[in-house]
Structure formats: C-alpha cells, structure tokens
Amino acid sequence: MRFDHPGGFGGLAAVAVLVLLYLYDRRRRTIPVGNLFLWRRIESPPRERQRFRPDRLFWAQLAIVLALVTAYTAPVLESATPPAAGASLVLVLDVSASMQTREDDGSRFDEARRRALARVDAAGSDGEIMILTAAARPRVALDWTRDRARVRAALQALAPTDAPTDLAPAIELARGIAADRPSAAIAVFTDLPPEASGLAPEARAALDYVQLGRSDDNAGIAGIVVTTPPFHGPNETQVTIDVRNYSRTTREAVLEARVAGAPWARRSLTIAPRATEHVLLARPPGSGLLEVRLDGDDALAADDHARAWIGAAAPLDLLLVTDSPALADALASVATALVGSRIEVTSRQRFAAAPPAGRRVVLFDGFVPESVPPAVNALYTAPPAGNDVCPTVRRRGDAMVVDWDDDHPVLAGLGALQALAVGGAAELQATSWGTPIVIAVASDAAFPLLIVGERGARRTACLGAELGGSLGTSDRMPLLLLTLATLRWLAEPFGPEALLVETGRPALAGAGPTAPVTGAGLEIAGEPPVVVAERTGVFTLGPPGAARLVLANLFDDRESDVGRSGPAEWPATVRPPAGAAPAGGRPLAAWLYAAALTAMAGEWALWRRSQTRRYGSAPATGRADDGRG
Amino acid sequence: MSAATLRAAGGALDLADLPRFDGFTLHVRRGLGERPGERRFPGRRQASGVEIEAYSPYTPGDDLRYLDWSAMARLDQLLVRRFTAEREVRFHLLLDASASMDAPPADGKRAAAQALMVVLAYVGLAANDAVQVALLRGDAAVATSPVYRHRRGTLALAEMLAAADAAGSLRLDAACEDYARRRHEAGAALLVSDFMTDPAEVERAILALQARRFEVHLLHVIGASEIDPTGHFTRGLLVDVETGAAQPLTLTAAVAARYRTVLEAHLEALREVAARTRCTYARWTAGADLAAFVTVDLAHTGLVRRR
Numbered sequence: 001m002r003f004d005h006p007g008g009f010g011g012l013a014a015v016a017v018l019v020l021l022y023l024y025d026r027r028r029r030t031i032p033v034g035n036l037f038l039w040r041r042i043e044s045p046p047r048e049r050q051r052f053r054p055d056r057l058f059w060a061q062l063a064i065v066l067a068l069v070t071a072y073t074a075p076v077l078e079s080a081t082p083p084a085a086g087a088s089l090v091l092v093l094d095v096s097a098s099m100q101t102r103e104d105d106g107s108r109f110d111e112a113r114r115r116a117l118a119r120v121d122a123a124g125s126d127g128e129i130m131i132l133t134a135a136a137r138p139r140v141a142l143d144w145t146r147d148r149a150r151v152r153a154a155l156q157a158l159a160p161t162d163a164p165t166d167l168a169p170a171i172e173l174a175r176g177i178a179a180d181r182p183s184a185a186i187a188v189f190t191d192l193p194p195e196a197s198g199l200a201p202e203a204r205a206a207l208d209y210v211q212l213g214r215s216d217d218n219a220g221i222a223g224i225v226v227t228t229p230p231f232h233g234p235n236e237t238q239v240t241i242d243v244r245n246y247s248r249t250t251r252e253a254v255l256e257a258r259v260a261g262a263p264w265a266r267r268s269l270t271i272a273p274r275a276t277e278h279v280l281l282a283r284p285p286g287s288g289l290l291e292v293r294l295d296g297d298d299a300l301a302a303d304d305h306a307r308a309w310i311g312a313a314a315p316l317d318l319l320l321v322t323d324s325p326a327l328a329d330a331l332a333s334v335a336t337a338l339v340g341s342r343i344e345v346t347s348r349q350r351f352a353a354a355p356p357a358g359r360r361v362v363l364f365d366g367f368v369p370e371s372v373p374p375a376v377n378a379l380y381t382a383p384p385a386g387n388d389v390c391p392t393v394r395r396r397g398d399a400m401v402v403d404w405d406d407d408h409p410v411l412a413g414l415g416a417l418q419a420l421a422v423g424g425a426a427e428l429q430a431t432s433w434g435t436p437i438v439i440a441v442a443s444d445a446a447f448p449l450l451i452v453g454e455r456g457a458r459r460t461a462c463l464g465a466e467l468g469g470s471l472g473t474s475d476r477m478p479l480l481l482l483t484l485a486t487l488r489w490l491a492e493p494f495g496p497e498a499l500l501v502e503t504g505r506p507a508l509a510g511a512g513p514t515a516p517v518t519g520a521g522l523e524i525a526g527e528p529p530v531v532v533a534e535r536t537g538v539f540t541l542g543p544p545g546a547a548r549l550v551l552a553n554l555f556d557d558r559e560s561d562v563g564r565s566g567p568a569e570w571p572a573t574v575r576p577p578a579g580a581a582p583a584g585g586r587p588l589a590a591w592l593y594a595a596a597l598t599a600m601a602g603e604w605a606l607w608r609r610s611q612t613r614r615y616g617s618a619p620a621t622g623r624a625d626d627g628r629g
Numbered sequence: 630m631s632a633a634t635l636r637a638a639g640g641a642l643d644l645a646d647l648p649r650f651d652g653f654t655l656h657v658r659r660g661l662g663e664r665p666g667e668r669r670f671p672g673r674r675q676a677s678g679v680e681i682e683a684y685s686p687y688t689p690g691d692d693l694r695y696l697d698w699s700a701m702a703r704l705d706q707l708l709v710r711r712f713t714a715e716r717e718v719r720f721h722l723l724l725d726a727s728a729s730m731d732a733p734p735a736d737g738k739r740a741a742a743q744a745l746m747v748v749l750a751y752v753g754l755a756a757n758d759a760v761q762v763a764l765l766r767g768d769a770a771v772a773t774s775p776v777y778r779h780r781r782g783t784l785a786l787a788e789m790l791a792a793a794d795a796a797g798s799l800r801l802d803a804a805c806e807d808y809a810r811r812r813h814e815a816g817a818a819l820l821v822s823d824f825m826t827d828p829a830e831v832e833r834a835i836l837a838l839q840a841r842r843f844e845v846h847l848l849h850v851i852g853a854s855e856i857d858p859t860g861h862f863t864r865g866l867l868v869d870v871e872t873g874a875a876q877p878l879t880l881t882a883a884v885a886a887r888y889r890t891v892l893e894a895h896l897e898a899l900r901e902v903a904a905r906t907r908c909t910y911a912r913w914t915a916g917a918d919l920a921a922f923v924t925v926d927l928a929h930t931g932l933v934r935r936r
Binding site: 029030031032033034035036037038039040041042055 | 728729730732733734738823825826827852855861862863864865866867868869870871872874875876878884887888891892895
C-alpha cells in the first residue's frame with residue numbers, strides 16, 4: 001500500500017473537529033418532554049453524563065470523514081489483490097505425503113483443494129488456468145484452459161501421493177510457464193512454510209502463497225534395517241525398526257510385524273515427545289515379505305506401514321578364477337565354514353575356454369577377461385591396468401580406507417572399515433557405470449577402492465585390493481568381510497530378493513523383466529530402467545513366474561514431521577509488470593469515494609430515522625435541535 | 630389541520646369510519662340533565678312522562694290529569710301516577726390542550742386525543758345526547774364549542790378539534806374548576822389528557838367537577854416514548870415544554886429501569902385517584918387501535934355500551 005498524496009492525511013484533523021462538534025451537540029441537544037416531574041425523581045449518574053459515548057450517527061459521519069481523507073491521499077494497493085478477471089492463473093498444489101495429514105476439518109489436501117476452487121471462482125471466467133502438482137517431481141495436471149468445468153474436475157480428481165515434497169522445481173516450472181503470459185499469477189497451496197519452499201525471497205514475492213496445516217499428531221516408522229550375515233539364513237536375521245514420535249506429546253502405539261503373512265512380533269511402545277524408539281526384532285519365523293504396522297491412530301497414515309524383505313538362506317556359490325592356489329585354499333576354507341557353500345576354482349585359461357553357463361557369481365582375481373557371459377555378475381579384484389571394465393591408474397602401497405557409503409546395500413551391516421589397511425591396491429578410476437562406495441588413501445591421494453554398479457544389465461564390482469593367500473588370517477578379516485559382502489550383493493539378483501525403494505526417489509530396477517507393472521503408483525522408465533514409486537506398498541515387476549517385488553516405503557522425516565504453525569497466507573507483493581494495474585498497483589481512491597457516498601446515504605437514513613423518532617416526521621433542515629453535528 | 634387530515638396526523642381515525650360506532654352509546658350513572666330527553670333515570674320520578682314508575686298520594690297542586698281514577702274507585706284514595714324521569718345527558722368532552730400533548734412530537738398524543746374526542750362525540754350524538762367540547766389551555770381561556778345534539782355536529786366538532794393546537798402550561802385542577810363553575814348544567818365530563826402531572830392535581834380537578842354534579846371519566850392518552858424512552862434518545866437535555874425547565878440526562882439501562890419504576894408508580898397513583906373519587910379510568914397508548922380502545926377498553930369501564 002502506498003499513498004501518492006500523503007499530505008492528505010492532514011485532513012484527519014477533521015476527525016477532531018467532528019468529535020468536538022459531537023461533544024458540543026451533545027451538550028446542546030434538547031429532548032422535549034411533556035413534564036419533568038417523573039424525570040426529576042431520577043438522577044442521571046454524573047460519570048455517565050461525562051462519558052464519550054457516540055451513537056451510530058457519529059460513527060457514520062466518522063466513516064465519511066475517514067473515507068474522504070483516505071481517498072484524497074490517493075492510496076494504491078500494491079499487493080494482496082487477486083489478479084484482475086481475465087488474467088491467467090497457475091495453481092500449484094502440493095500433493096506430497098504430508099498433505100494427507102488429517103486436520104479438524106478434513107485433510108490438508110482437502111483444504112488446499114477448497115482454497116484452490118475458491119481461487120478459481122474468484123478468477124472470473126475469462127482467464128486461462130493451469131494446474132501443477134508438486135511432490136517429489138512436478139507434474140502438469142491440467143494444461144492451460146478456460147473451461148472452468150475442466151478445472152474443477154481436475155482439482156477434484158487430484159489426490160495426495162505418498163512421496164516427499166520438492167516444491168521448488170514445481171514453482172520454478174510454474175514461473176517459467178507464467179513468464180510467457182502477461183499478468184499471470186501463481187498461487188501455491190502447500191503445508192510447507194515459505195522459507196522451507198527452497199525459493200529465494202524475491203522469487204516468493206511473486207507468489208500467492210497459502211500455507212495449511214497445524215496438527216503435529218504423528219508417529220511413524222522412520223526406517224527398517226534388515227541385517228543378515230552374508231550367506232546365512234533368516235535364523236540369523238535381525239531387524240531394527242526406528243519408530244519416531246513427531247508430536248510434542250507422549251504417544252502410545254502398538255507395533256506389529258508379520259513375515260510372509262505370519263505373525264512375528266507385537267510390541268507396545270511409549271514414545272516420548274520428539275523421540276525415537278529402536279525396536280530390535282530377531283529370529284523371524286521365516287523368510288519373505290516383512291510387513292510392519294504401527295497402530296497409533298495418528299494424523300498421517302502413510303508412514304504407519306512399512307515393508308522389507310527377509311531373504312532366504314543363500315549359501316556362497318562362487319566361481320573363482322585365479323591362478324593363485326593360496327587364494328583358492330583361503331576361500332575354500334571360508335566356504336567350509338559356511339554351511340551349504342560351494343566354491344568352484346578355475347584358471348584363467350580354462351575360463352576363457354569354457355565360460356560358465358547360467359547365472360553365476362564370478363570372482364576374477366587380478367584378471368579381466370575380454371568378454372563375460374551375460375548372466376554373470378562379477379567381482380574384479382586387483383584389476384590390471386589397461387582394462388575397460390575397471391580402469392586403473394597405478395598400483396599403490398599401504399593404502400588405508402578413509403571413507404565409505406554406509407547406506408549402500410553392499411556395506412549394510414558392516415562397520416569399522418576404517419580399520420581396513422590394504423597393503424597393495426590398484427588405484428581405480430571413476431567409471432560411468434558404477435559408484436565408488438569405499439575410498440582409500442595412499443601417500444598423496446585418495447582413490448576409489450571399491451566401485452559397484454550395474455553394467456550391461458548385470459551387477460559388477462571392482463575391488464582394488466589384492467586378496468592374496470593371507471585372506472583367511474585375522475589381520476585381513478575386514479577385507480574378507482568386505483569381499484564376502486560384495487559377493488553377497490552380487491548374488492542378490494539370482495535369488496527371490498525384492499527391490500526396496502523409498503517413495504519419490506528413483507532407483508535402478510536392476511536386471512530382469514520390467515513389465516508389466518502391477519499396482520498403481522509405480523513408474524518405470526529409462527535405460528537402464530529406473531523405478532519411481534509415488535505410493536507406498538508392494539508392487540510386482542515382470543510377468544507371472546518371473547515377477548520381482550518392489551517394496552516402497554515412506555521414510556522421510558520432512559514428510560512425517562507434520563507439525564506446522566497453522567494456516568497462513570502471503571499474498572504476492574510483486575505482480576508481473578505487463579497487464580498489471582497502472583503505476584504498479586490498484587488505485588483505491590474511487591472505491592473510497594464510493595464508500596464515502598454509501599456512508600453518506602447511510603448517515604442520511606440514520607438521521608431521518610432519528611428525526612422520525614423524535615418528531616414523528618423529519619423536520620425541516622436547520623431546526624435548532626436536529627442533533628446533527 | 631382539517632378534520633379530513635386527522636387520520637394522517639394521528640394515524641388513528643378516518644371520519645368515514647365513524648359509522649362503525651353506530652351500535653354504541655355512552656353510558657352514565659348520574660349526570661341527570663334538566664332538559665327532557667330520551668335517557669331514563671329510574672328512581673328519579675317526575676310528574677309526567679311515558680313510563681309509570683310509582684304512585685304517590687295526591688297533594689293539592691298535582692296535575693289532575695295524572696290522578697288514577699280507577700285506584701280511587703277501588704281503594705277510595707286519591708293516588709297520582711309518577712313517571713320515570715326522561716332527560717337528556719350532556720357530555721362535556723374536556724381536552725387537555727396544553728403543550729405537553731405535543732411532546733415529544735413523534736408520539737402524536739394530541740392527534741390521538743383529538744381522534745378519541747371525535748369518536749366519543751359521534752357516539753354521544755348518535756344516541757341523541759348533547760355533546761359539548763372544551764379545550765383546556767394554559768395560555769388562554771377555555772374554548773368551548775356549542776352544544777350539539779345531532780350527529781351532524783360531529784363534523785363541526787372535528788373541525789374545531791383539528792384546528793386546535795397544543796400550547797401553554799396547564800393547571801388541570803384550576804382549569805376544571807373554572808369550567809365547572811361556568812357551566813350551569815351538569816352532565817358527564819370526559820377528561821382526555823396525558824395526565825403528566827401530579828396525581829393530586831388530577832384529584833383536585835376531579836373533585837372540582839364532581840362538586841358541580843359532573844360524572845367524571847378519566848381518559849389517559851399516553852405516548853410510546855413515555856412508556857419506553859430507550860428507543861428515542863440516549864442522552865441530552867430534557868426540556869419541559871410547558872415550563873421550559875431542563876434537566877440533563879444520560880439514559881443508561883439503570884436509569885431506564887428506574888424510570889419504568891417511577892412511571893408505574895405514577896400510573897398506579899392515577900388509578901388510585903380514580904378509585905377514590907369513583908371515576909372511571911382508562912389508558913390508551915397513542916397510535917394503538919382506537920376502535921378497540923373504544924369498543925373494548927371503554928366498554929369494560931362501563932362508559933361505552935351497546936345500545
């Protein structure tokens with residue numbers, strides 16, 4: 001709001017004049033009565049006699065004065081007004097999981113939809129409207145249209161997903177789209193506060209930003225870790241479930257776990273405000289789909305149910321290609337310790353002459369063949385220089401592990417890698433197909449020690465360390481564990497393992513069929529294929545008989561921590577220059593003059609009414625005691 | 630203001646509606662006049678008439694035409710027939726024409742009182758009674774109309790009332806005493822006023838009229854703002870329109886409640902005065918249904934009856 005003639009506020013002195021006139025009029029106002037003898041028996045309280053108690057006529061006159069004075073200052077409204085009818089409008093609706101949160105009058109998304117519909121109604125019937133949704137990715141829910149019925153139908157068809165929020169890309173998309181349309185406005189409906197939107201303040205200034213939500217009544221499953229020692233069965237499996245209370249009050253909840261439909265465990269939990277309970281479950285009744293459900297009757301249900309996979313026993317079945325009898329003996333002794341394991345040893349020449357048929361995990365010791373059968377997942381240790389799969393720079397001595405990716409499945413359950421000293425190692429180069437998950441450092445540089453990834457639809461790993469014959473000694477136990485963990489990961493696609501994904505986050509689908517997809521809310525695309533889940537749940541990929549499970553969970557503290565400060569609005573303070581009101585705002589003087597005229601009419605009606613009450617009919621103007629200030 | 634505009638001013642009467650009162654008459658218990666008329670007063674025997682009421686022994690001087698010869702033949706006594714008195718009743722319609730009847734103007738007390746007077750005059754004249762209207766004013770002598778004895782006189786009375794304004798300060802007792810002293814022929818006095826005065830003054834007025842053998846009826850016309858002033862003002866300087874005296878007042882809820890108490894006490898005092906002096910008392914809020922007041926409320930007091 002600005003005032004082009006601020007000097008006009010001097011006219012507010014008229015308010016003081018009005019008050020003085022009113023006080024004077026009150027003193028001189030006479031009320032004719034037939035006789036005072038009744039009134040003389042009543043004493044009017046002196047304090048009441050002095051108190052300034054204006055009547056409705058005074059307020060009407062005050063409204064006239066204020067309207068006229070304010071109008072004279074030529075106020076211009078620079079913000080907080082919806083665009084004029086005929087302007088384009090982009091609606092951005094947050095459809096992330098937290099919008100499912102239940103409030104007193106429905107979900108947050110229901111409220112967002114109501115607000116959006118109201119905004120559509122206020123926008124008139126001329127302008128075009130576009131609808132974008134924002135969750136993990138922006139999406140155009142409705143392209144530009146003037147058909148209000150389509151807009152309303154599209155809004156009614158929207159529903160919140162189970163994915164996390166990434167509001168900034170959607171708003172940037174909306175700004176890019178709106179930039180092509182003069183006077184287009186952008187209205188955002190979300191439960192995130194503006195400062196958490198990921199936008200700069202100057203970018204937010206062009207938005208009509210509506211924040212919704214208040215309740216923090218939520219407890220959810222924040223994570224599941226299934227730990228099984230390599231090549232062991234479910235009897236050795238331990239599951240750690242993180243249950244977090246996001247509210248500011250202590251919550252009671254019941255956690256139930258089922259494996260392959262069979263009940264496993266049931267725990268009653270009392271969780272302190274903003275605290276996390278770690279529930280450790282051991283010795284599951286079998287392998288298969290692990291479903292964990294938290295029964296707490298909270299405001300957000302999407303994070304009350306999580307899934308994981310407990311693998312069946314998978315003994316080591318390795319084809320070792322080496323020319324080192326010592327290494328063959330060391331791994332054979334390891335296989336002896338693992339019940340049901342099998343190691344087949346072959347030389348480089350024999351492998352080249354008769355490559356294995358079918359699915360196998362192969363360890364190439366210091367050797368990279370020119371070609372590998374398609375169904376082979378391979379671990380290359382101490383790869384030589386000049387190969388294409390695991391390019392190396394040079395050999396290093398006395399390398400030491402300094403960093404690793406805890407979250408990668410290869411390293412799940414492993415710790416204390418900092419104790420891993422590698423005597424000699426090949427300095428690997430980064431590859432396009434893999435991700436370095438273990439970093440080592442030699443005398444003057446850090447380099448990848450272990451790279452894993454998908455290559456040609458099969459899993460591949462490159463380990464720079466030399467295994468050698470001393471692998472079975474206690475000194476090299478960490479390296480042995482790292483090797484076995486890598487071999488286990490390489491063996492996973494050959495078993496009935498499930499693909500664990502988090503909603504909204506892309507994950508490689510891995511080798512195997514990718515169509516058809518059963519279940520709504522899972523998308524798969526790209527090469528190599530990538531899956532993205534917008535809904536939590538259990539999905540299947542591939543035809544019957546060869547289908548793989550995809551288990552999608554919502555493990556996102558930003559979504560589960562649903563507490564907000566309450567509904568609020570931040571109208572746009574900056575409008576696009578083209579098509580906006582003249583001089584950067586909407587002049588209000590005409591409206592105020594109209595309001596003054598209306599107030600004058602009201603004041604006249606009040607005056608007539610008061611005179612009718614006092615005289616039976618309105619007296620001629622100028623009567624001495626007409627009571628007008 | 631003409632009689633035709635009585636309706637517009639008071640909102641209470643249209644002269645064309647007067648025939649609806651044809652079936653009513655004004656009833657008095659006393660107020661025997663001197664002129665022969667159609668009203669019979671049982672117990673007031675007279676020497677001539679229509680209805681025989683009693684016999685009395687003949688005394689010299691009695692009209693021999695009323696000697697009952699048959700009784701003399703049977704009883705051997707001279708008996709003279711006595712008849713029920715049949716006289717006219719003169720209704721004195723006394724209107725308080727002081728300035729208070731116009732205050733506050735929105736109440737329309739004066740126009741309402743004028744309308745009431747016209748209706749009462751019509752009812753009286755329609756029953757062949759004599760009606761005389763008097764305007765009691767404080768700043769001038771009492772203005773009286775001729776005595777009318779036919780319903781045609783209603784229009785003349787209405788015009789007289791419509792031309793009257795309200796002015797001056799009136800002492801009701803003095804005005805009534807003066808009026809009674811100047812009237813040789815008594816009758817029924819119908820006193821129409823807002824009675825915004827001391828009840829003792831009202832009582833003195835009644836006694837002054839009764840001393841001259843007037844049968845007195847008090848007809849109280851009260852304004853809406855006098856019953857509930859809260860909707861008419863909140864503060865200001867109350868000015869007595871008759872005396873010019875002023876009193877500042879803020880009409881708070883407590884003050885309004887106190888006023889209602891005082892008003893109730895005043896009205897109760899008026900009723901007590903009426904009971905003590907054996908008058909009838911009826912109160913009518915200006916602007917309310919005039920026909921209902923005349924045919925129901927006044928009928929309950931006995932002033933109006935069906936013929």
